[in-house]
Amino acid sequence: MARALMFQGTGSSVGKSVLVAGIARAFRRKGLKVLPFKPQNMSNNAAVTKEGGEIGRAQALQALACGVEPSVHMNPVLLKPQSHIGSQIIVQGKVWGQAKAREYQSIKPQLMPYVLESFERLSKEADIVLIEGAGSASEINLRESDIANMGFAQAVQAPVILIGDIDRGGVIASLIGTHTVLPLEDLKLIKGFIVNKMRGDPTLFTDAMQWISQKTQWKNIGLLPHFPQLSQLPAEDAADLKSVVHSQQKGxxxxxxxxxxxxxxxxxxxxxxxxxxxxxxxxxxxxxxxxxxxxxxxxxxxxxxxxxxxxxxxxxxxxxxxxxxxxxxxxxxxxxxxxxxxxxxxxxxxxxxxxxxxxxxxxxxxxxxxxxxxxxxxxxxxxxxxxxxxxxxxxxxxxxxxxxxxxxxxxxxxxxxxxxxxxxxxxxxxxxxxxxxxxxxxxxxxxxxxKESSINFSDQVENTLDQWADHIEYSLDIAAMLSESV
Missing domain, CATH: 3.40.50.880 (Class I glutamine amidotransferase (GATase) domain)
Known part of the structure; x- marks a missing residue:
């Protein structure tokens, strides 16, 4: 069975998906066979897999970073929002049903066996499986039936790295707040933390990183500077697309x-x-x-x-x-x-x-x-x-x-x-x-x-992933993450 390492966030859109893709590429370059896994995703940005099913587009990008074909088992539960009627539920690539948010909470225990089955399949094929959580790790109101964050981490005893986004503001409070609200058994699984999307002088946050580590006893995995080229990679959330330009550039x-x-x-x-x-x-x-x-x-x-x-x-x-x-x-x-x-x-x-x-x-x-x-x-x-x-x-x-x-x-x-x-x-x-x-x-x-196009799109994506992995290797403690995986 493969080693596993899970990445959870203090909230949505803290950069988990692309961070997992970059770390996967960095681990792959060390000679490891890496596979991505996200127990539950919510996105209308989907990809078709070799089995003829569908998964979140973010997991398809992560598969590309790993150098493997996407599989339905990399994202066994995909929720596709459908306006006022709730979300369509995709299980292991196929339509399983639909439900509104409250109804879905009672359905989740039925989906956990599929999630665990898919994870076990991947674990037999890899050296390490990188697991991406969904939303916030501190959603204790949803903890009882959770299949996406700590509920899954407990089920497979996966060590967790927590990600905070400094670009959103309040990153110290979000990390410390997560430490405060989680029960002891979940806290034991968190081994380290990353602060993502730092703009400006990183030395201004050095003391804060040390203070967070002392307060939580989590390992400081690193402060990751903002990487503008990420805008060239697929976005998971349509909110990331809201960039409107009305002036025409000549030609x-x-x-x-x-x-x-x-x-x-x-x-x-x-x-x-x-x-x-x-x-x-x-x-x-x-x-x-x-x-x-x-x-x-x-x-x-x-x-x-x-x-x-x-x-x-x-x-x-x-x-x-x-x-x-x-x-x-x-x-x-x-x-x-x-x-x-x-x-x-x-x-x-x-x-x-x-x-x-x-x-x-x-x-x-x-x-x-x-x-x-x-x-x-x-x-x-x-x-x-x-x-x-x-x-x-x-x-x-x-x-x-x-x-x-x-x-x-x-x-x-x-x-x-x-x-x-x-x-x-x-x-x-x-x-x-x-x-x-x-x-x-x-x-x-x-x-x-x-005018005539001259770019090679696949080469552009591969180059961006390599540059992103370089950026991660320079800024984060890759060895510490590998040592924490079990």
Whole structure:
């Protein structure tokens, strides 16, 4: 059985996911076979695995850092928020059910056997398993049925490193507060702490690090300076995408992505961050879509009907139609694709009480949501330049075209995928990750009017992970973390 080391946080968004990815890369470079594990995740940013299941995108990034294929067992419980009806529960890659927050607390004990089974599988295949907690370690109100933090750590007797985020403020109080509220049996598992995202002179916090260590008796693993390049790696939370730029930089293709309330798989747009010739905007609900946009992208959605209603309420439908009249491009991906048609119907109430909604009526097709979920990796060729493409499908629903349109892509199995309007200005596709393949991204950007792309996206991500691991090795006590793993 592998050694294990768990990383928990004083709160959400303290940097656990990318920190585990960086530490995994650092351990891997020491010759260890490392595997990531997160018992329970909550995110609509998901990845398709080799088994045909889905896990949180953060665990797919961690698998990449480890140099292995993602597996459903790396994130056995994934909660996908679905607006007012609660969250969809994914267990070992497949839809298990749905529940609202209070109801879910009574369900969690049923899920612990799946979590332990997945952890045991990984433990047989690795030298060390790096475990990521969820939310805050100090949620004592949820401790009784916990499967994500101390409840899991106790079940497998995993030593814990606690992470605090100095960038959020109050990091001393959050670390000491966690020490204060946790019961003694849980405190015994915490072996050390890390303070993350330090900006400015790190020597200003040296005394504080020593004081925290003395007060808690936890080992000081290190103070980790802010690392700006992390913005190039996939974000787990849509809140991290709220960076809106309305001024056009000369010579750049302006691509504006609509931040729908339950936006899903927003890592689709990560490759565009690396493109020097692209200005990528994320537009929040309530903001006007910039008039200088060359391309408006309607992204994937976990609750397509509710997000379409929000789109109408904020007036984006008017902006989109005006944009098209002025010769701009519109691209819909997955749920965004479904919104381009005439109607979306939900006869089984999968997404909520609304059984049907009029879509944007930009193209003549309709979508019926059903209970079966399509999860598959695909390859093929795009309609423009016959460029090779790859990606994955992750959606509910069958889309029926009422008129003949050019296909967006032809897949390896010969199936026509997606749709392109007669004038070429509107594109719809179910393919997530379409910008990640270099040939496909180059072809799409050229089609939209950008200068030629020259980046290799996978190399860029690998280089960023290596630089992040270098940064971690320089700032943190890697040897101490290895010595604490059991």
């Amino acid at each position: 750049k293709l302006v691509m504006s992505v609509l931040l729908l309330p339950t936006i899903a798989n927003f890592d689709d747009f990560d490759p565009l961050k690396y493109e020097d010739n692209v200005q990528l905007n994320f537009i929040e609900i309530g903001d006007v879509i910039p008039k200088n946009s060359d391309v408006i992208i309607i992204p994937g959605s976990k609750t397509t009907i509710a997000d379409l209603e929000a789109l109408y309420q904020t007036g984006w439908d008017v902006d989109i139609k005006a944009h098209l009249r002025q010769g701009g491009y519109v691209m819909g991906i997955c749920g965004g694709y479904q919104m381009l048609g005439t109607e979306i119907s939900d006869p089984y109430g999968i997404e909520g009480d609304t059984r049907s909604i009029q879509a944007l009526n930009l193209l003549s097709f309709s979508t019926i949501l059903d209970r079966s979920k399509i999860l598959s990796e695909v390859k093929g060729h795009l309609f423009m330049n016959d460029a090779e493409c790859c990606g994955y499908e992750m959606h509910l629903g069958e889309t029926r075209h009422h008129e003949h349109y050019k296909s967006f892509a032809i897949l390896e199995n010969g199936r026509a995928e997606g749709i392109v309007s007669e004038n070429g200005k509107i594109i719809g596709t179910y393919l997530h990750g379409i910008f990640q393949g270099d040939d496909a991204r180059k072809a799409l950007l050229n089609y939209f009017g950008s």
